[in-house]
Amino acid sequence: MACERIKIEDSVVHIRIRDVMQAADQKMLESVAVKLIEEGKKVRLLAVLENFKG
16 A cells, blocks of 8 residues: 555644555545544645655
8 A cells, every 4th residue: 555544643633645546545544534423523635745746
């Protein structure tokens, strides 16, 4: 996977994306967001892009 979840701090999801992001990467991020939303949290994303190609 090109997307790596680093940590979740409060409602901020810290991720690293390398090379080409795939549909499975997006689904993983969506599932994390859904879980946080169900917990009543406002979701925020902090992404670090490394050699990102799309």
